[in-house]
Amino acid sequence: MPTYHIEMLEGRTVEQKKKLVAEIxxxxVEVLGGSPExxxxxxTDVKRENWSTGGVLWSERS
Amino acid sequence: MPTYHIEMLEGRTVEQKKKLVAEIxxxxVEVLGGSPExxxxxxTDVKRENWSTGGVLWSERS
Amino acid sequence: MPTYHIEMLEGRTVEQKKKLVAEIxxxxVEVLGGSPExxxxxxTDVKRENWSTGGVLWSERS
Amino acid sequence: MPTYHIEMLEGRTVEQKKKLVAEIxxxxVEVLGGSPExxxxxxTDVKRENWSTGGVLWSERS
Amino acid sequence: MPTYHIEMLEGRTVEQKKKLVAEIxxxxVEVLGGSPExxxxxxTDVKRENWSTGGVLWSERS
Amino acid sequence: MPTYHIEMLEGRTVEQKKKLVAEIxxxxVEVLGGSPExxxxxxTDVKRENWSTGGVLWSERS
Incomplete structure (x- = not known):
């Protein structure tokens, strides 16, 4: 029943997502118990124009 | 002022969304009071490659 | 699998919550299909000092 | 370390986003302290068919 | 209609919150238009035992 | 920069949280790259009266 939300910049492959969700x-289950199901x-894949750090959008960074 | 966020797999029609938000x-209003406004x-329409249950993305399920 | 998040000002009773989640x-299920399970x-019960509308916290409103 | 999430109807320009994140x-920093970094x-850019107020989707409003 | 969610470590005063929400x-309104209302x-006030950066909870940092 | 939000029923120990955030x-870093920092x-620790599955709050389950 634990629910995980991951926000990351877009551009990751489906292979990375498959690996990430399996590992998470x-x-x-290892730490909290319960069943995998x-x-x-x-x-959430976040566009670079929709995430800023230090007041600057990632789309504006070189 | 209550705010509802719904996460569901993408693919629902606008007709379903219209019905769902009207009913919610x-x-x-019926249970909590307040005005509809x-x-x-x-x-949030979630892609199948972005939701996993039991460690497996829904895009990988047959 | 649809997941609903409800944000509302704190103070609702457990009876109201029971009714609300049953109805939602x-x-x-009626609109989107799937099983209730x-x-x-x-x-999320939000304190009045943590929600503002129009730039004013609800704890500051009379 | 404070993290801000902004949900707004889609259609804003990148110029508006740049200005908004810089100002936020x-x-x-001014009110809470800490460094800009x-x-x-x-x-989150929300489609009009995914946001309702008063039980009506914004895509249905004229 | 824009909706802002702010996550920050707990411990801020109501005075800081009042100032922050008024400024936000x-x-x-200045950048996106619309009315303040x-x-x-x-x-969201987050406890130090519920936020980690670099894999370490803030409650564990000196 | 990836940001993880975990919602789980309250009651976990700080030891479990420490282990969980370190492992996540x-x-x-292993799958997506980047630095741990x-x-x-x-x-988010969720009270049993604030989470329902199948239309029934977890506080009502025996």
């Missing part, structure tokens, strides 16, 4: 789920992971 | 708003509902 | 789940609803 | 970051701002 | 709302700001 | 951060993890 494994770690969650009770773990949901949702990914 | 009606139920909210104070209720916001936001929907 | 019923409406979700696939529907999660999470409530 | 400046205000955050510790402030993250994430924007 | 002012900046939002259409702007909602929600704050 | 390690897995994130760029990874933030935020935990």
């Amino acid at each position: 789920t494994r770690v969650s 009770s773990v949901d992971v949702l990914i | 708003t009606r139920v909210s 104070s209720v916001d509902v936001l929907i | 789940t019923r409406v979700s 696939s529907v999660d609803v999470l409530i | 970051t400046r205000v955050s 510790s402030v993250d701002v994430l924007i | 709302t002012r900046v939002s 259409s702007v909602d700001v929600l704050i | 951060t390690r897995v994130s 760029s990874v933030d993890v935020l935990i």
